[in-house]
Amino acid sequence: MKSELMTPKQIKRMGIKHEQDLVKLFKDNDFSACRLVASGISNPDIFAADGEQTLILEVKTSHTSLIRVRSKQVYTLRTFAQRFKAKAYIAAKFLNRSNWRFVELQYLNVGIKGFSLDYNTAELKGITFNELISNESQTKLI
Structure with missing residues (x-):
């Protein structure tokens, strides 16, 4: 964990970098991919x-073991997925702990102010990038 706090601008810049890295990863694996950028409009990230x-992703990263997702983001992700006949995922990366995990919305924890995803759930219920792009369904034992 960093010893100094990051400014909101630094946090946003880091989030954009993670989204760009993920888009590049898709493109390197024969996908067409883009960031959906729109100021003031609620869109999924990728x-x-x-x-x-077809995949619709909301990208989330965290230095802790918990990721929070706003209700509006989940609603928008579901709406886009339905309209585009796509699969919706939270693309989660717990920094300094794991690689990308792709988690279906049904595995998010419901809270008063929105949704959350903890590290253990992401590891148990999420799939890896290679599983995602190969369209494999992985059975997890709990």
Whole structure:
């Protein structure tokens, strides 16, 4: 964990960098992918497709073991997924702990102010990037 607090501008810049890195990862694996950038409009973060599957992603990173997702973000993600006949995921990265995990919305914890995803749930219920792009369904034992 960093010893000094980051400014909101630094946090936003870091979030954009993670989104760009993820878009590049998709493109490097024969997907068409882009960030959905719109100031003041609620959009998911990434749209990716390879002709066989279409993915809509909300990208979240955290230095802690908990990621929070606003209710409006989940609603928007679901709406986009339904309209584009896509699969919706939270793309979660717990910094300094794991690689990207892609978690279906059904595994988010429901709270008073929105949703959350903890590290253990992401590891148990989420899938890896390779599983995601190969369209594999992985069975997890709990």
